[in-house]
Amino acid sequence: MTGVHVTTSINGDPVEYVCPADESLLDVLRDRVGLTGVKEGCGTGDCGACSITLDGTLVCSCLVLGAEAEGRKITTIEGMADGENLHPLQRQFIDNAALQCGICTPGFLIAGKALLDDNLDPTVEEIRYALAGNLCRCTGYDKIVRAVQAAAKDLRRQKK
Amino acid sequence: MRYESPTTTREAVTLLSKEKGKAYVLAGGTDLLVRLRMDMIDPDLMVDIKRIPAMNEIKKTATGFKIGAAVSGKQLGANKALVKAWPGVVEATNLIGSDQVQGRCTMVGNLCNASPAADSVPAMIAAGAKAVIVGKTKRRTVAVENIVTGPGQTSLAKGEVVEAVTLPKRPAKSGDAYLRFIPRTEMDIAVVGVAVSLTCKRGVIDSARVALGAVAPTPLLVKEAAAAIIGTKLDDEALDNLAAACSAACNPIDDKRGTIEYRVRVAGVLAKRAANIAFERAGGKK
Numbered sequence: 001m002t003g004v005h006v007t008t009s010i011n012g013d014p015v016e017y018v019c020p021a022d023e024s025l026l027d028v029l030r031d032r033v034g035l036t037g038v039k040e041g042c043g044t045g046d047c048g049a050c051s052i053t054l055d056g057t058l059v060c061s062c063l064v065l066g067a068e069a070e071g072r073k074i075t076t077i078e079g080m081a082d083g084e085n086l087h088p089l090q091r092q093f094i095d096n097a098a099l100q101c102g103i104c105t106p107g108f109l110i111a112g113k114a115l116l117d118d119n120l121d122p123t124v125e126e127i128r129y130a131l132a133g134n135l136c137r138c139t140g141y142d143k144i145v146r147a148v149q150a151a152a153k154d155l156r157r158q159k160k
Numbered sequence: 161m162r163y164e165s166p167t168t169t170r171e172a173v174t175l176l177s178k179e180k181g182k183a184y185v186l187a188g189g190t191d192l193l194v195r196l197r198m199d200m201i202d203p204d205l206m207v208d209i210k211r212i213p214a215m216n217e218i219k220k221t222a223t224g225f226k227i228g229a230a231v232s233g234k235q236l237g238a239n240k241a242l243v244k245a246w247p248g249v250v251e252a253t254n255l256i257g258s259d260q261v262q263g264r265c266t267m268v269g270n271l272c273n274a275s276p277a278a279d280s281v282p283a284m285i286a287a288g289a290k291a292v293i294v295g296k297t298k299r300r301t302v303a304v305e306n307i308v309t310g311p312g313q314t315s316l317a318k319g320e321v322v323e324a325v326t327l328p329k330r331p332a333k334s335g336d337a338y339l340r341f342i343p344r345t346e347m348d349i350a351v352v353g354v355a356v357s358l359t360c361k362r363g364v365i366d367s368a369r370v371a372l373g374a375v376a377p378t379p380l381l382v383k384e385a386a387a388a389i390i391g392t393k394l395d396d397e398a399l400d401n402l403a404a405a406c407s408a409a410c411n412p413i414d415d416k417r418g419t420i421e422y423r424v425r426v427a428g429v430l431a432k433r434a435a436n437i438a439f440e441r442a443g444g445k446k
Contacts, residue, residue, distance in 0.1 A: 004163055020161075021161045021162055021163035021206070022161045022163075022196060022203075022206075024193070024197070043197050044194045044197060044198070045190055045193075045194060045257070045258075045260065045261055046347075048258065048260055051260055054263070057232070057234065057263040057264075058259050058260050058263050059260055059263045059264050060260045060261070060264075062193075062197070063189050063190055063193045063194065063260075063261075063264060064189065064193075064264075065163060065186070065189070065193065065206075065208075067163040067165075067208075068165070068186075068189075068208060068210070070165070111259065111260070114259070115259075129259075129346065130259055132258050132259070132346040132347050133257065133258020133259055133260040133261065133347070134258075
């Protein structure tokens, strides 16, 4: 197994690592870089717990090779809050109790933010479609949808 | 396993041709990396094509569109000219998986993965799409319906890479549509998929292509189904003939997603609905 040397950017910081060619970006982030906010649910792209953005595009990090990240820009849940200040979506997840066990939460936040970056006034249907790639076995989704709606409202107000 | 990310198609072909072990092309990875993770494959080499500029473009050409093999579903959906000309092809590709999957999955990957239930493939076949294949010694252009030869099997030779797919230029009064049946509303694999592409002249269907997915070992181009609607205004009789031709062409499996009887019947029902949408998009009036 040949190691691949990768130089990339994670949450704005330059990062270098060496990983086996077949190692997923998910494993790299968790085990080599120490960013354990990204979770492994299924490992096959069905559950969305490992969601990140790669050059601004929402993807499952379990379906990306660590080697592919060379020169790309990655954002993970660790880059969402601004220091101690939570992103409005994070704040609304807490206020709306949109989480229970919490394993799916980082993925939902990343996917929810990706939606809100494109659309500050999504309908419930748009929210449900946008989050269809994220599975939650605790909440029943309603509270998550409400948190996204509330965060959208906050962001619209901030923008004014 | 070795990982290579060449920046030209030529380099990719050389790497794949020279490899003595098992070599795979990595496009979006939404099928390939799942198989890797599940130990269904044991690659010696993976050639990532996403750094090849020509494979990342959607080009409007004199003869239509050329869509690079690494273009994601998300990029496809964001291209307004393409959505306008070929809404059915874009819809079919955008049905694949979640937003996360759309950020990575590609039409050419969907084609080369060669699943009988691939959503974009019937839409491409109905559209008359062609695959631009680059090999060690020659380039060739092959109709998409001649690529998939069986579940997981293609007509590509060792070292050959699909660089792009082309979609023909659209005459006025044309429309296409793709519909699939799944037991849920999202995130599932087609039980039946039907694509219809047609062009009208003076209100009558002048040419058409109909393709089916998930009802045979390969996606099917059904000429009898197209013949059933050509020369008509898609009246009820034409639609019934279309449905009968589609059902007759089915050779499906019986599995947990749908029985043989069910798939055969649904193919006809979906064909009618897809034809109605394509006809309406072509400006057709009944």
